[in-house]
Amino acid sequence: MADKKERSGSPGQEPPEPVPAGATPRRAGLGQRLLPYAGYLVVTAGLCAYGLWADNYYYTQLLTFIGIHTLLAVGLNMVMGYAGQISLGHAAFFGLGAYTTGALTVHLSWPPLAALPAALAVPALVAFIVGMPTLKLHGYYLGMGTLGFGMIIHILFREWTALTGGPNGLVGIPVLSAGPVSLAGGKTYLFLVWGAVLLSFGMCSRIVHSRVGRALSAIHFSEQAAAAVGVDTMRAKLEVFVFSAALAALAGFLYAHMVTFISPSSFSFLVSIRIVAMVVIGGMASIWGSLFGAGLLTLLPEWLHVFSEYEVMIYGLVLVVVMIFFPQGLTRGVLDAYERARRRKTGAGPSA
């Protein structure tokens, strides 16, 4: 029974079904091969264009936040979409990254760049230690284990006042600079964050198409089967979990030095859920989908501001409706609709 549940529980896992693309296999294949590079190009071109022409503090901030959220989403997508392991406590690694660099730069006055290795290593180490017992769990139990871990870290941020400033937060985190060169300006930071995003995308797609990546999708399909053909499942799961924690920590580092003030509420259970929602709405097992999901869920609250007090309610409603009608994520849903429309057109063409 558990087996059946597992399999039916992973709509995103089967590599893009050949069925819908059956009509025009060659063109779809070529398009799909070009798509990743096109993505990098479009994003770089868009950023350059933005850097040259646009000059709006608000949009720059917003785009930077989208970048940070994308880092979080793509990291979690490696764990959830590719390896099929649920994590409901990812905000903990985000927070650990932010608080590590925060504590080092505020209390010990380290320069931010010197704190970066520690800000990545501490969360990665925590992920390794916590992952060992937790990743043995499956399904809901894994979800709850990660949820419990996330809550404990969140409470730690709130209660360890000497180090974290408690509920009032940590104030006075310095902005980023490399020696005499300041990296703090709005657009400079935007490029820095998006550079990190594109780099992480490159790393993730390398991993996905590597031996480890294939091992992960084997685990996603059936952990027993993967183990039976010689995959060290525990090790593969742990590796991707630690990698994903490090990406979240990088996002935390960039976030802390951007806003220069962090408080526990930025790393709560609801934030973990938001990262999960970004992954699912963007599409599981889709690297570029993460960008889409993160973008949408960052912009949505901004758009909803006009509804003032109805904002929270509508946010929840949108989440529910999207999940009901686009269970494969919006990216997949939009692509499917496009595919259907095109097939209708090409199907009608020759006969007419």
Next chain:
Amino acid sequence: MQEFLQYLFSGITNGAIYAVIALGFSTLYSATDLINFAQGEFVMLGALLLMTLWTQVSMPLWAAFPLAVLLVAAVGMVFDRVAIKTVKKPSPILLVLITVGASILFRGGAMLLWGKHSYSVPAFSSISAVEIGGAYLFPQSLWILGVVLVLVAGLNLFYHRTLTGKAMQAVAINKQAAELLGVASRKMTLLAWGLAAGLGAVAGVIISPITMSAYDMGTMLGLKGFCAAMLGGLGNFWGAVVGGVLLGLTEAMGVGYVSSSLKDAIAFLLLLLILYAKPTGILGKASSHRF
């Protein structure tokens, strides 16, 4: 000794409430394999509805209590039909996200209806506290314990002595087999949603005199009720009760003897502990498969 008794009373009182919330989780999980992250919001709705019906509309308590519970149960059933049944390819993570979205929706709705204020409700009876060994036992604690005992006994009777209850258990054990024997499993799912939401509302109603009720009270209560359900064994009736009481007691003792800043962490520490030691819970079967 006096201190210990005081902690014991408060631990059992809170534990009884966690137990009811956990029962809600377990009822739904065993019938539908679903974990409902909006369970805490049902608790919140129960508390706020009681407040409105009892103190603002000035209905008598004996009418306001069941009405609040029935209304929330109806919300649960409508939610099942509108949001859960309509999903074409249900997968656990998808359904979890839908319930999370719903919990945000309910919270937002409650914020519109009741604002961001905290409301308090008088105790159900105005008898003064009883002194036992130097510790005070408040009559509301007795109310809570009484209601929970009646509820547990009633649910037990329902599951073992009525045809509907047995049919629900049959669906929980094996849905296909139950359907072959003529059990309308969709009806049972709907009933389970009503029951789970109603249980949440009961928890909200009985807790409202001892805490402040506000639109955002549900999240933590829901998560702790969830920890209690895991602790005892997810989907296990007595497990939910045992887990709830155990969690309440550990929390009270931890706060009393160690540190009050630990309060919220204890539930999750216990959760991790049980997940690492025996993921199926104290009363769960050895394997992680449900039956």
